[in-house]
Amino acid sequence: MAGMSLQSTPGPLSEDVVRRAPKVLLHDHLDGGLRPGTVADLAAECGHELPAPREELGRWFAESADSGSLERYLETFTHTVAVMQSASALTRVARECVEDLAADGVVYAEVRWAPEQHVEAGLSLDEVVAAVQQGFDEGVAAVEATGGVFVVRQLLTAMRHAARSQEIAELAVAWRDRGVTGFDIAGAEAGYPPTRHLDAFEYLHRENAHFTIHAGEAFGLPSIWEAIQWCGADRLGHGVRIVDDIEVADDGTVRLGRLAQYVRDKRIPLEMCPYSNVQTGAATSIAEHPIGMLTDLRFRVTVNTDNRLMSGTSMTREMTALSEAFGYGLAELQWFTVNAMKSAFLHFDERLALIDDVIKPGYAALAAESG
Template sequence: MPDQLSRDDVRRAPKVLLHDHLDGGLRPATVLELAAEIGHELPADTVEGLATWFAESSDSGSLERYLETFDHTVAVMQTAASLTRVARECVEDLAADGVVYAEVRWAPEQHVEGGLSLDHAVACVRDGFAEGMAAAEAAGTPIVVRQLLTAMRHQARSKEIAELAVSWRDDGVAGFDIAGAEAGHPPTRHLDAFEYLARENAHFTIHAGEAFGLPSIWQAIQWCGADRLGHGVRIVDDITVHEDGSVELGGLASYVRDNRIPLEMCPASNVQTGAAASIAEHPIGLLRDLRFRVTVNTDNRLMSRTSMTDEMWSLVEAFGYSAADLRWFTINAMKSAFLPFDARLAIIDGVVKPGYAALGA
């Protein structure tokens, strides 16, 4: 057990979150209330029962089964009021957990069944984030939150969503993402979207190297030009640790490390989907030792029953990390944010470094 940091220390530490899904972070109580309003049937009728159902259903070891749990959260996020509420509560929950900057992703194309246009849906989330940030500021826990607009990799709307992200980039949208089951849906199917984003000088990340291996990462970087890798955990397949402890990096792993391509690692989620056997065996330990641009993230706080405090505390327990290690992860994340350089630097120098200095880092 660690003897330097307490869990409360980790909770108080300033944290930066780059990979968090809006439809994967609802409060169970909110899901219950919104479902009752629209007559949507849920698999449990109590807050604790529903929280347990989401967590257990996500523990199957299958990414595809994990993704099925989103049917219920997306179903209750089809109106202007519900989108704004979920977005506001998301910000409130992150701020209460010590997060000072977050990029929260969601797929507008999945939230238009109730008649909302794509633009109206984005506006609703923007308004909810703004309300949450104002409430956090008033509570003395200031936070900056931006949207990442996600296109679903098994659909054919990625260019449309990319254009949506560019049109909103001066009004709360930081970038673009593609998500969904990797197998059978390579990122190269969406080259027109990525080429458009590159021409528009826009930022984008790609889910790659989670359930699928090195080819997914290679395509995301070398064909599509991703700024960051969502998960990227399978980059370890290109790293050999010899019996004498020496480490050999393959060509792709070397490229990722040499070019400081950020890895949006989500330990708890990776264990649930089978991408890692346990937190202690998660490749994040090796990748941190090798000084890849590793960041720590939650992925889906509802499905994984997690928070940034939980994620970082689990690493403290598994690897004995100190406040200096958590500071390193946090600065990595802030350096990698889709935010202008001066804004990133202001948060690093004005918030992150002083916060960790108070913890002795």
């Protein structure tokens, strides 16, 4: 009935209900979310040799990413990046990204990608950003034409093993009023600390720009500490290893270390990607994922997909799995979603409008159906 509390609709929730719930996605890689058929089409166009035929390609990506071999996991991205070297390819991938996310019930997304990896065929950095933005604009127009709501922004990523972070940071600032909302660094954490890119982060601070940093996925607490205290990250990409600074006694008593306490006190958002974390070994299973404890402790937890193609996932799959593992209902899913919207690099008034006009009414409608 109208006005029913979300607390009265506990989990586990059906996949259909989760799909229809409005969702917010902060950590999604453009080159990790292609449709298998699109990879095959683009490979044929540019003459790139693929490791499997079209009908087996989706399974090959999932199995390679889930093989336990870092080399095979990284190989999957060599194929997606290879077919994303033309403006038309980038536009198609970006447009389909919007279409797929909107069909999954996502209403706001920040999609990250590394422009420096898409200039091998001669495009400039400005040209590749423009091509992706065109695809996003086309996708949003198609969603709105059907009466849907979808807002998307680019996060420009620099690779931590490369030396172009200052250049990419300047690119993000140059495009920030034209579809780009922030900056990120990604790549192997071990051996490539974020402090190697301090010039870029100091520049972003001076320009009043937002940025997130991949940290605490595999390397642990030092990576998180540097990202926050040296670099000043607004959000943590993954951040799952913050649990290494939390002690749970035999009687269930919890003690937070200094870093974990700081992260919680400051409401620093954690961009958690459950299925990806299991795949990379950062968590042993969904049921054992630290997201359960971090949610109980009320860290600023958000739920994300990371690489939809490689993990064979979607926001619906991620949230359905969490509902099944932890009994989360609509109240918890709305909490994750509002957390993410509060943490987005969108202007405050736009964030508030999506929360008040789209997210909360969407969950209230689902709760009323359940009643």
